[in-house]
Amino acid sequence: MATKRTPSFDSHNPATGEVAGTYPIMSAKQVSEIVAHARTASAQWQKLGFSARKKVLLSWSNVIINRIDQIAALISLETGKPVGDAKLEVSIAVGHIGWAARHAEEIMRTAYRAPGLLLSNMSATVQRSPLGVVGVIGPWNYPMFTPVGSITYALAAGNTVVFKPSEYTPGVGMWLEETFNEVAPFADVLTTITGLGETGGALCTSGVDKISFTGSTRTAKIVAAQCATTMTPVVLECGGKDPVIVAVDANLERAVDATIWSAMANAGQSCIGAERVYVDERVADKFVELAVQLAETIHAGAPGDGNYGPATMPSQIKVIQSHIKSAIKDGGRCAYGGPESVKPPFVQPVILLDVPEDSAAMREETFGPTIIINRVKSMREAIDLSNASSYGLGANVWSKRQGKKIAAELACGMVAINSTFSFAAVASVPFGGVKDSGYGRVHGPEGLLEYTYARTVVRTRFNVPLNLLSFKRKAKEEKLVITLTRWLKGRFG
Ligand code: NDP
Numbered sequence: 020m021a022t023k024r025t026p027s028f029d030s031h032n033p034a035t036g037e038v039a040g041t042y043p044i045m046s047a048k049q050v051s052e053i054v055a056h057a058r059t060a061s062a063q064w065q066k067l068g069f070s071a072r073k074k075v076l077l078s079w080s081n082v083i084i085n086r087i088d089q090i091a092a093l094i095s096l097e098t099g100k101p102v103g104d105a106k107l108e109v110s111i112a113v114g115h116i117g118w119a120a121r122h123a124e125e126i127m128r129t130a131y132r133a134p135g136l137l138l139s140n141m142s143a144t145v146q147r148s149p150l151g152v153v154g155v156i157g158p159w160n161y162p163m164f165t166p167v168g169s170i171t172y173a174l175a176a177g178n179t180v181v182f183k184p185s186e187y188t189p190g191v192g193m194w195l196e197e198t199f200n201e202v203a204p205f206a207d208v209l210t211t212i213t214g215l216g217e218t219g220g221a222l223c224t225s226g227v228d229k230i231s232f233t234g235s236t237r238t239a240k241i242v243a244a245q246c247a248t249t250m251t252p253v254v255l256e257c258g259g260k261d262p263v264i265v266a267v268d269a270n271l272e273r274a275v276d277a278t279i280w281s282a283m284a285n286a287g288q289s290c291i292g293a294e295r296v297y298v299d300e301r302v303a304d305k306f307v308e309l310a311v312q313l314a315e316t317i318h319a320g321a322p323g324d325g326n327y328g329p330a331t332m333p334s335q336i337k338v339i340q341s342h343i344k345s346a347i348k349d350g351g352r353c354a355y356g357g358p359e360s361v362k363p364p365f366v367q368p369v370i371l372l373d374v375p376e377d378s379a380a381m382r383e384e385t386f387g388p389t390i391i392i393n394r395v396k397s398m399r400e401a402i403d404l405s406n407a408s409s410y411g412l413g414a415n416v417w418s419k420r421q422g423k424k425i426a427a428e429l430a431c432g433m434v435a436i437n438s439t440f441s442f443a444a445v446a447s448v449p450f451g452g453v454k455d456s457g458y459g460r461v462h463g464p465e466g467l468l469e470y471t472y473a474r475t476v477v478r479t480r481f482n483v484p485l486n487l488l489s490f491k492r493k494a495k496e497e498k499l500v501i502t503l504t505r506w507l508k509g510r511f512g
Pocket of ligand 1: 332
């Protein structure tokens with residue numbers, strides 16, 4: 020009798036197109052069995068307590084550091100990024116593991132709140148409890164850093180995790196599970212499931228207690244809709260169209276260096292990568308001249324050759340190509356490169372100038388090694404144009420004196436002043452966006468609390484003669500409350 024073969028899919032080396040690995044496409048039934056195991060394990064994992072979980076997570080980070088060459092090679096194979104970039108990604112991810120492991124207990128410590136004058140015989144506390152099982156859905160552009168930013172915080176808080184990596188980077192996802200299991204006290208604490216979009220969809224409706232999703236805005240909306248059917252809460256970390264504001268008093272050399280890196284590194288496939296620059300017209304010519312000089316020194320190529328690699332997802336090339344073309348058609352100019360820079364699977368650096376704000380190239384996420392530089396008359400104009408986007412993930416401000424003032428007016432989740440990407444590596448601060456860039460946060464205390472729920476406990480410390488919540492309440496007690504309310508004008512706290 021013929022046995023039914025498990026369906027599978029291949030991951031590829033995007034620089035060569037060669038098959039990098041073959042993985043099973045897990046069905047909804049398999050996903051739900053795995054989630055059931057994770058649920059059984061969650062009670063035990065929670066019972067372990069903070070210090071035992073910390074030990075496990077720190078041991079895991081040691082395993083990762085000891086095998087950094089192995090995982091960096093795998094990340095490079097599946098994404099096409101240079102091995103050096105992959106190592107940097109791993110290092111930052113390890114920083115997050117350590118921080119979440121060391122700070123979970125203090126972040127989740129029971130909080131004592133003032134009960135207010137009327138209820139001063141009560142103690143009011145807020146306890147934090149892990150959710151149970153958290154489903155993590157990850158993208159391919161930073162296949163280690165991004166999911167670890169959810170996985171580790173969820174684990175440190177006392178949840179077990181079921182992780183669905185992108186179909187482009189399943190090998191990295193499996194590696195995370197395998198290395199975690201080397202240090203795990205028992206099975207099913209972190210499980211990786213493989214498959215295509217449907218497998219991710221199955222995770223959304225599997226009964227997990229929260230979904231932490233990182234990916235495109237388009238998929239985020241599908242994920243949120245799927246989760247709504249089972250009342251599963253979601254954290255959505257989506258794309259961006261990050262602006263860079265360059266003031267007249269900016270250190271131009273540093274601003275150009277960081278902006279070109281931010282836009283081109285990882286082949287421009289960074290959600291917080293620079294996509295549009297608003298530069299004060301008084302320094303715009305110099306900024307463009309330096310940007311072109313720098314772009315001339317970098318090129319795309321296979322790992323070991325290029326400063327950055329190919330487009331990891333072949334279909335993204337069409338988007339990049341169409342944005343370059345529409346920028347030119349809509350009135351923009353090429354300062355460096357152009358449509359001819361697109362040579363699949365690689366895209367060489369492209370710098371575009373004076374692209375109208377209503378062009379698709381200015382409005383939509385390009386996710387390629389391109390940057391648009393537009394000049395502005397004032398910082399007011401730069402702020403308004405930065406905010407006139409459907410996205411609101413990160414932003415960069417370059418100014419010696421006005422950085423904080425400009426940052427305070429930006430409608431986005433994160434701002435780097437005189438730096439780029441820095442907020443992603445600082446584990447103590449939340450990461451996330453507003454508008455089409457998503458909702459909820461990863462990293463920092465806010466990110467860890469996403470994987471917990473608040474349990475309010477209000478306890479009678481001693482009894483008082485005034486018993487308002489009773490059918491035995493007297494008219495004179497009601498009068499007293501009203502007098503107090505008038506007197507205190509609602510200031511009971
Ligand atoms: P996608 O939205 O295509 O995919 C993200 C993940 O969702 C993948 O694992 C994918 O699986 C899965 N998925 C696809 N369809 C469904 C579905 N119906 N239900 C559940 N899961 C599904 O994003 P990309 O992988 O292309 O990632 C790039 C995007 O991510 C960019 O827009 C980028 O800006 C954003 N991003 C945001 C970050 C942030 O923190 N804000 C960080 C990094 C990236 P499969 O691959 O198998 O289809």
